[in-house]
Amino acid sequence: MTLEELKQYARQRYIPVMLDDTRRLLFQTVQRCAPRRILEIGTAIGYSGIVMLSASPQAVLNTVELNETSAALARSNFEEWGMSQRVNIFVGDAREIVPQLTGSYDFIFLDGPKGQYEHFFPYLCDLLCSGGTLVCDNVLYKGLVEHLPDKRHKHITVARNMRAFLDELMSGDRFDTQLHRIGDGVTVSVKKY
Numbered sequence: 001m002t003l004e005e006l007k008q009y010a011r012q013r014y015i016p017v018m019l020d021d022t023r024r025l026l027f028q029t030v031q032r033c034a035p036r037r038i039l040e041i042g043t044a045i046g047y048s049g050i051v052m053l054s055a056s057p058q059a060v061l062n063t064v065e066l067n068e069t070s071a072a073l074a075r076s077n078f079e080e081w082g083m084s085q086r087v088n089i090f091v092g093d094a095r096e097i098v099p100q101l102t103g104s105y106d107f108i109f110l111d112g113p114k115g116q117y118e119h120f121f122p123y124l125c126d127l128l129c130s131g132g133t134l135v136c137d138n139v140l141y142k143g144l145v146e147h148l149p150d151k152r153h154k155h156i157t158v159a160r161n162m163r164a165f166l167d168e169l170m171s172g173d174r175f176d177t178q179l180h181r182i183g184d185g186v187t188v189s190v191k192k193y
């Protein structure tokens with residue numbers, strides 16, 4: 001299966017995978033950073049993982065996915081792409097798994113549950129080495145983060161949480177962050193110390 005076919009497969013089954021301009025940015029960023037150890041929250045069926053591992057042929061990927069069916073599909077996709085030796089899939093809730101992770105990563109892609117980024121942030125800060133890169137998808141969340149909707153809106157909690165996360169990321173002094181207004185909003189942050 002080509003990457004395009006993998007994307008179509010996901011879209012036809014309503015499995016959310018990143019948008020094309022996000023994919024291009026992620027590929028270029030990984031290629032430039034040439035990481036050796038990548039952590040991803042939100043594997044889905046392995047589409048973004050394949051993109052990152054293609055961009056950095058020396059890298060290994062640890063990736064976390066809640067949905068068992070998606071994780072199984074991801075496993076077979078990594079196999080088909082000849083990448084299974086470089087991937088470790090943690091199946092379970094990232095809220096439980098991430099606090100237990102140890103070691104150091106030089107690249108982290110955060111693309112898991114959208115209302116939880118703030119919760120993951122301190123753990124990811126600890127796991128990311130100085131000079132490492134954190135990429136977060138959906139940070140503008142359907143445009144609602146910059147234009148918070150009425151409190152009865154069904155996405156208000158996610159939008160508020162995402163806004164709190166984005167404020168913390170952009171205003172703190174530990175990260176140099178660029179916000180890309182592409183796709184659903186993507187940040188690329190380099191950890192200074």
Ligand SMILES: C[S@@+](CC[C@H](N)C(=O)[O-])C[C@H]1O[C@@H](n2cnc3c(N)ncnc32)[C@H](O)[C@@H]1O
Pocket residue numbers: 016017018041042043044045046047048049064065066067070092093094095111112113
């Ligand atoms: C936007 S999708 C990831 C897309 C993938 N990164 C890509 O572009 O190919 C988000 C994924 O996070 C997973 N997810 C949601 N809540 C989670 C949780 N609490 N722990 C781990 N994964 C979770 C979903 O099942 C879904 O597969």
